[in-house]
Amino acid sequence: MTDVIKVAVLGASGRMGSEAVKAVESAEDMELVAALGSGDSLDRTDGAGADVVVDLTVPAASEENVRYAVEHGMHAVVGTTGWDEAKLDRLRGLLEEHPGTGVLIAPNFAIGAVLTGKFAATASKYFESVEVVELHHPNKLDAPSGTAAHTAREIAEARRSVGRGPSPDATESDPQGARGAVVDDVHVHAVRLRGLVAHEEILLGDEGQQLSIRHDSFDRVSFMPGVLLGIRTVGQRPGLTHGLDGYLDLD
Amino acid sequence: MTDVIKVAVLGASGRMGSEAVKAVESAEDMELVAALGSGDSLDRTDGAGADVVVDLTVPAASEENVRYAVEHGMHAVVGTTGWDEAKLDRLRGLLEEHPGTGVLIAPNFAIGAVLTGKFAATASKYFESVEVVELHHPNKLDAPSGTAAHTAREIAEARRSVGRGPSPDATESDPQGARGAVVDDVHVHAVRLRGLVAHEEILLGDEGQQLSIRHDSFDRVSFMPGVLLGIRTVGQRPGLTHGLDGYLDLD
Amino acid sequence: MTDVIKVAVLGASGRMGSEAVKAVESAEDMELVAALGSGDSLDRTDGAGADVVVDLTVPAASEENVRYAVEHGMHAVVGTTGWDEAKLDRLRGLLEEHPGTGVLIAPNFAIGAVLTGKFAATASKYFESVEVVELHHPNKLDAPSGTAAHTAREIAEARRSVGRGPSPDATESDPQGARGAVVDDVHVHAVRLRGLVAHEEILLGDEGQQLSIRHDSFDRVSFMPGVLLGIRTVGQRPGLTHGLDGYLDLD
Amino acid sequence: MTDVIKVAVLGASGRMGSEAVKAVESAEDMELVAALGSGDSLDRTDGAGADVVVDLTVPAASEENVRYAVEHGMHAVVGTTGWDEAKLDRLRGLLEEHPGTGVLIAPNFAIGAVLTGKFAATASKYFESVEVVELHHPNKLDAPSGTAAHTAREIAEARRSVGRGPSPDATESDPQGARGAVVDDVHVHAVRLRGLVAHEEILLGDEGQQLSIRHDSFDRVSFMPGVLLGIRTVGQRPGLTHGLDGYLDLD
Structure with a gap:
């Protein structure tokens, strides 16, 4: 070369x-x-x-x-x-x-999205709770996004590797499904808003602290x-x- | 007096x-x-x-x-x-x-939460899309929160008053319910994370712009x-x- | 007509x-x-x-x-x-x-930006602290943005109308100016990031709660x-x- | 043992x-x-x-x-x-x-804060722009926070290791210092709000995308x-x- x-x-x-x-x-x-x-x-x-x-x-x-x-x-x-x-x-x-x-x-060439998935998986080993929110334009046909589902699986695998189970959740009544999808024990929420493109946020929580990692993709x-x-x-x-x-x- | x-x-x-x-x-x-x-x-x-x-x-x-x-x-x-x-x-x-x-x-004495509901309803008359995300500690028994459901209804009423229908949504496939609850035509998502108290975010979107209003309640x-x-x-x-x-x- | x-x-x-x-x-x-x-x-x-x-x-x-x-x-x-x-x-x-x-x-036709300024001024009457953060692409020549300075002045006027003074601030040492600009007693911070367009966030805080109002403008x-x-x-x-x-x- | x-x-x-x-x-x-x-x-x-x-x-x-x-x-x-x-x-x-x-x-035992610094430094090697925002209660005496200054230095070191210079910035007029402090070529902004404890957000931007990493510390x-x-x-x-x-x- x-x-x-x-x-x-x-x-x-x-x-x-x-x-x-x-x-x-x-x-x-x-x-x-x-x-x-x-x-x-x-x-x-x-x-x-x-x-x-x-x-x-x-x-x-x-x-x-x-x-x-x-x-x-x-x-x-x-x-x-x-x-x-x-x-x-x-x-x-x-x-x-x-x-x-x-x-x-490479299923995804957005370096920011790839880093987001990696960081989320790493951090999820140290936090009691973790959930995923993805946000897209309202013309998207499927929910949740493939990227968000992939992130959820990366997180679940990382947590299993250190013996962490699912995030705590005392919900007893949720008649309309506000708690969203559960992908490999990780809750995933899909928002659809005019004006957005492709966005993903991972929220991690523990006693007295929260860590949030968000990727916004505005353009190809x-x-x-x-x-x-x-x-x-x-x-x-x-x-x-x-x-x-x-x-x-x-x- | x-x-x-x-x-x-x-x-x-x-x-x-x-x-x-x-x-x-x-x-x-x-x-x-x-x-x-x-x-x-x-x-x-x-x-x-x-x-x-x-x-x-x-x-x-x-x-x-x-x-x-x-x-x-x-x-x-x-x-x-x-x-x-x-x-x-x-x-x-x-x-x-x-x-x-x-x-x-007063069902709610948190001035910030009351303002959030009012602002969200007002803004939703001018934006094509609107969704509600509430976030609470994982010991909460019900989802979505009463405040979030109330906000959704305020939004729906404000939109009807100006002839606006539901937010656009092309979702065809959502086998696990990632799109959350639908309260009076408004999507409501409930997140549960250790370390949080009571939080609500309203997301509004239109061509080329987004408006977000968020209230965090950390303490009684x-x-x-x-x-x-x-x-x-x-x-x-x-x-x-x-x-x-x-x-x-x-x- | x-x-x-x-x-x-x-x-x-x-x-x-x-x-x-x-x-x-x-x-x-x-x-x-x-x-x-x-x-x-x-x-x-x-x-x-x-x-x-x-x-x-x-x-x-x-x-x-x-x-x-x-x-x-x-x-x-x-x-x-x-x-x-x-x-x-x-x-x-x-x-x-x-x-x-x-x-x-109209100096600004973005309904979302106008609502943001109005909401911020209204809310600032009820919160002890308020600051403004604006975020733009790195080719912008001036800081802070005219919109952010205008918002700061709207906030200051609203607070004066109810007898509220400046937000509390105990800062004694800030040798490099991390606390940003002060416009009409309101702190204004300007962020420049490749990939952004025009964004404004108003942060309001009081004992035990925070209110955030953010407008993102992605396109003319x-x-x-x-x-x-x-x-x-x-x-x-x-x-x-x-x-x-x-x-x-x-x- | x-x-x-x-x-x-x-x-x-x-x-x-x-x-x-x-x-x-x-x-x-x-x-x-x-x-x-x-x-x-x-x-x-x-x-x-x-x-x-x-x-x-x-x-x-x-x-x-x-x-x-x-x-x-x-x-x-x-x-x-x-x-x-x-x-x-x-x-x-x-x-x-x-x-x-x-x-x-260990200068800092908050795992989330340590992860935030590490993730920010890693990501900053791949993004054209990066800035740091720290937010604290208004009784804090110094700005920026030691953690934010430390994060800025970690970022600067990571960028130098791959030959990246400072983030782009065309600002010509900033009479009041809205662009904040510059620590090792990284802009750092300090917000003070009643009700907050200790928070840090790193914003990274590149053409068409943004990555945000935020840590909130609510309690010792x-x-x-x-x-x-x-x-x-x-x-x-x-x-x-x-x-x-x-x-x-x-x-």
Whole structure:
């Protein structure tokens, strides 16, 4: 890899992809060598000398795109969803045959959101109570958000690791369900408000103190520092990394 | 009424009552002339020359206490619950016979909580979306809190008065109830955390903006400024006033 | 005025003006009959039959624009700055000669921001302590923001009206100025953060309780409901109204 | 050390000390064997068979207390202030002669506050902007708080470690100092409000996103989980540990 990282973006005309194109073009240590749409041939990536392929396409295409990248000596940074255990296992097998190649698959490129989940899980080991509130625009179809449910599971796992049970709750009467969803023993509340985008707050409480960690995402552009971090790091991390937190220095 | 207001506190050994005793004793413009427990005779109030009787007893005793006060020419400030429409009607009738006497019955003496409800209702006429979050200690038995449900109803009434319907909500999938309770078309969420006391936040959203109003009650002492305001004002407000907001200058 | 309000926008190519053009076009009860840029002749407004002129131009032009509107029988809604007392006095004089005509001059059309200021002033009469925090993007040149300074002055005036002095403060050592600016005896703090737009929070405290009122403005579009409210109301409010709060129902 | 940890509390009649006595008495895995006031002889600690000495006294006494503990084979958990580098160096020398003995000196036992500082420093490496707001009761004499200044320095050090400079700030006009104190290139704001105790919020911003971390301390009891963690851990950590974060599992 030369000093300047040569980058090919797949899914370049999508919402995330078009932001990634702009971000790569603005980064002084990167060069955009290819921007592919859905009909374009994958050989335009290695053909242009790409070091790193950024896959922001659709679940049906992502596995083949990554396979192509790995087999042609390119690292891959992947933001496409749909990577189940079977796909991940096949990818791990492929990477064993290409030991110098790195792949990052990140369900969430917002560094702030990833840090929020990590901090919440760490803190929840030391606090008696913890709940999650997510807030989104009112056009969202599902509740709670995938990010909030993921955070709840990270918290539950961290608490189990130190022998902590569920948060205390003496509620006897809640006829209308004000206490919200319970995901892996953690209460999760979903607020919908016009004007909001995507927000998550974790509330932790103990005798005499409270700790609150909140992430506000106002714009898709908030994912780009994470994408650029992935592009810069993936070449030094052979094998599969699942989750952007693997690239963050949390000490 | 002389310059210094002579005050009798009923229920003086209870949690609210003992705080009220301290607050009256500390107020320079008041004199505590009687502090009655549950077995004490009511004639110790007018016997001591009280101008105002503060009733912080129990639902079973409150109506008789207030009747005694009115019939003996004393104003009354009442924080006891259980005043239903039948009791209120009887009291209104009694006050017509005593046109110079004032009674304040206030379900909530925390000025901040009362202002929060009023502000939220006013603002909700101008915002597309509104939801209520209440947060309490984990020993609370019911959800949502009475205050939050009351706020939701105030909001709903204010919105109906200007022809606003429910807040927009596209949720199609919410299998675990993360969207919380719906009180009079307003979503209400209840959080329980060790270390908290009683807190309420109203979130309002519209295109490009959000308005948040939050009240935190850390201690029972937060009710005392409202009690003192009631004692100072009740003598100038003949008849029945229901709710502390009737004594607040909201302009 | 017919059922549909005919609107002319002055300064239609500016940032606020272009948003206003879109908002008027989207309102079912309005018709955009003229959109003027800086070189356009004012007779295109009454020439097109406008009921209401919206002035979103520059201080040097605004007074003449409003004079033209009033003299030609059109109401005016004005968001341009620079209206000092001399200009306002001349306008009041002119409106006396045109008793059926209304003018609204509003320094801030964000209903949420206006409500925030009003609520803060009202509440500050009942709380011992109050401070203001404003938060903006880091490209802002001045601190504190004009809105925050205005809020501080509204609060100070409200407190004086009930005989309340400054908030208590025992600070003896503050070598680096952490306590922020003091505007009319009210502490004002200015935060600058990448990713923010324009935000204001008023914090009120008393024994055992806190009240927080926060307004977040994420986008210029947040001013449009206020502009539309002005257009709809100005025809029923002859004379000069200064400040959007004059059109809000705060009860 | 047996299954139950035998604990001696020094400074047992002070504010922190009396809370520690209660906390140790309530802990099932501990036994309070001695509670010493200022006049009591130190030999009542090893005389009672203490495993761990908790020093919550005054700067003038703390060094001698800890020396006594180490020389008599007891571990020490120290919350007293005033440990400068000279004292720490002498203690390190002493501990080399007692290689099995552990001492924890913690300026802050509130686990939430310690986590807040750590999280803020970590996150500040990934965000363009960061500022600190601390909020306290109005009787506090100095601003900013020591905790906030410490957090600012931790943040500045973390940012320097990754080559990040100060947060962006275009402010040209700030005649009254609304931008607050600047501690090691980090802006720190101090709010004073009746009803508050001790609170700290770190605000981080980047394009399109914000991360907020807030710690609220309502009561001295919030320090006790940290004291108990120290008592439980100090026996397994020979040598000197400075700062409770050395005992926290931050992964």
